Amino acid sequence: MxxxxxxxxxxxxxxxxxxxxxxxxxxxxxxxxxxxxxxxxxxxxxxxxxxxxxxxxxxxxxxxxxxxxxxxxxxxxxxxxxxxxxxxxxxSPTIQNELINECGQVIAKGIVSEINSSVGFTVLADETADINGHEQLSVAVRFISESEARSCIREEFLGFSDLHADLTAESISKSILNFLQYLGINMELLVGQGYDGCSTMAGKVNGVKSIILKRYTSAIFVHCASHCLNLAINDLSRLPTIRNTVDMIKSTIKYFQYSVIRSGVLKLKSLCETRWTEKYKSVSHFYNNFIDIVKTLEDFTCIHPALLNSSFIINLIVISKYSAVIEPIAQMFQAPRIDLSEVWKHIELLILNLKQHKENSESEFSIIWHEGLEIAAKFNLELSFPRIVNRQLYRSNISDPNIDNAEDYYRTSVFMPYLDDLITSLEDRFSGHNKVVLKLATIHPMYFKELTKQDFLQKLSNIVEHYSTQFHTRSLLDEGSIWFDIWKARDPKTYHITFMELLSESSDFFPTITICIKIFLRLPVTTSSVKRSFLLYVG
Structure with missing residues (x-):
């Protein structure tokens, strides 16, 4: 041995x-x-x-x-x-499912780690029914990632939570909070909520946003901007002539799509109510192919005469014109990195543009009218207007004795009411976004032109009241005073920068101002991230 x-x-x-x-x-x-x-x-x-x-x-x-x-x-x-x-x-299928779950947990753990190391996050949620008819809540978060070379806004899908057929605000809010806590997210960092505007989610007293706000007082609710824009467009259906035109467009599209033979002759895009940008694309596509549609339907007596109605032709051109204006904005709202100031800036520009069209209604409508004349000429039609009586029940009541031609009639009965309703709806639907922007966005130097230093410090005090857990009052006011003086001394031309660019200006010497900017950037814009998850979910 x-x-x-x-x-x-x-x-x-x-x-x-x-x-x-x-x-x-x-x-x-x-x-x-x-x-x-x-x-x-x-x-x-x-x-x-x-x-x-x-x-x-x-x-x-x-x-x-x-x-x-x-x-x-x-x-x-x-x-x-x-x-x-x-x-x-x-x-085996069992092992496959276990490995899929493990992969999901690893991904979620990485996202949660980044959220907990950031200044705050926003929760985004929406519900849908799976293939079995069970209600599922899709949950995502919006935060600023600090792990990359430069800070960037990220929206990440976290998963689905089964609502068990209980769609009360209390149940949904409990499901959201339990889901986030189960993943290990620090709920004290919650600074915002983003949902659609239904009463269950956005109710002021017993809605999901109110229930969560009672527990986490910094969690500002922001109505999904894409929903707001969609609702503003839907408000136009209050105009009977516009509503009838949209219904006729839908009927014509269905007539082609519900037949293999007809769809082979001409393919039209569906006028989808739930996919925000598809609605505008569908109307534009219908207008661009209007001549071919009418020629194809010559032998179909029910739809063909309605499409060649003077009112329908003018309405179609008006709807198509402004659908083309709104479509890029709707597309832009779905970008994960857009912030609330950009949303309001685009809406302000859109409203300003619409008001200018209203002020110059004669010249603007003249373009539409000549387009209508060109279409009518291809079918040997003359654009006419209906008989005007003192009491109208089923169409616009235009009793102006000075209106003696079709162009003035349609400008007064279609074009002007359309612009009026669209402007009013946009201002009303986005008023909540404006309030949120004005509360936090005053940190941006572009708002300094109309503010005195005292006014600016007062607005900072209002921010502190809402986000008292995020920073100290004295620190924000002291930094804010220097921040205001520095930007006031600069050329106003340098004020036109984005909030992300502003973040790089503040990060080195203004830590509390930086926190405010990051909170603003984290506030929700749309629920597009959770909507996208529905496209892949079967259940």
Whole structure:
């Protein structure tokens, strides 16, 4: 024994327990190599939106990718599949689901870590029904990521929460808070809420936003800007002539789409009420193809005469003209990195543009009228206006004795009311956004032109009242005083910068001002991030 011990010492051979441990480590590394190939395959399916399983396991994309990896030289995976234990191949649907859940937890853990290390976050939520009819709540967050080379706004989807058919405000708010707490998010960092404007979510007394605001007083509610814009457009249906035109557009589109033969002749885009930008694209597409639509429908007596009605032609041109103006704004609102100041800036410009069109109604409508004349000429029509009587019940009541031609009639009965209603609806629907912007956005130097230093410090005091847990009053007022003086001394031309650019100006010497800017940037703009999750969810 002594000689054997001496021999091992001289040859520097490892002890038995170390040799066993080395074998165990090698086995662990080998098993990890096997499972890594399987996990990478699952991740590939997830990131490309491919279903793992088909009608049978063998016909699914997952198994085909596994065999593809083997064919391309993955020897470790080949040995595992060929010679591994049948009950330990980690390829069953149960294991696939477990690995998917683990991947989700790893992703969520990374997002939660970034949220908890930031100044604050906003919760975004919306509900939908899955394929089984069960109500699911989609939850996302908006925050500023500090992990990259420069700060950037991020909106991240966190997951779905089953509402169990209980759609009361109390149940939904509880589901949101429990879901966020389950993930490990620090709820004291909650600075905003973003939902649609239904009474359950946005009710002032017992809505979800009010219930959460009672617990977390910094969580300002902001109505989804995309919903607001959509509602402003829907408000135009109060005008009977506009409502009838939209209904006729829908009927015509359905007539083509519900027949394979007719849809083969002419393809029209659906006028979708839920996909915000598709509505405007559909109207523009209908107008651009109007001549072909009418020619195709010449033998269809129910729709064809209605499309060649003078009122329909003028209404269609008006709706199409302003759909083209609103579409890029609706598209812009869906960008994750847009902030509330940009939203209000675009809405202000849109309202200003509409008011200018209203002031110059004769010249603006003249363009529309000549477009209508060109369309009418192609069908040998003359644009006319209906008989005017003292008491109108089913159309615009225009009793002005000075109106004696069709152009003035449609300008007065269609164009002007359309602009009036659109301007009023936009101002009304976005009034809440304006209040939020004015509360926090006064930190931006573009608002300094109309403010004295005393007014500015008073507005900072109002901010402190709402976000007292985020910073000290004295720090904000002291920094604000210097901040105001520095920007007042600069050329006003330098004021025209975004809030993200302003963040780089403040980050080095104004930590409390920086917190205010970050809180503003974190406030929700739209719920587009949660809406996108519905497109991939089946249930």
């Amino acid at each position: 002594a000689m054997e011990f001496l021999k091992r010492v001289q040859l520097d051979e490892p002890e038995v327990d170390k040799r066993l441990n080395s074998i165990s480590q090698n086995l662990i590394q080998e098993n990890r190599s096997k499972i890594i190939s399987i996990i990478k395959t699952i991740i590939f399916c997830g990131t490309t939106g491919c279903p793992l399983r088909g009608k049978t396991e063998e016909k699914g994309i997952f198994f085909k990718l596994i065999h593809f990896r083997i064919d391309t030289g993955d020897e470790i995976l080949r040995k595992h599949i060929v010679s591994g234990n049948k009950n330990g191949k980690y390829l």
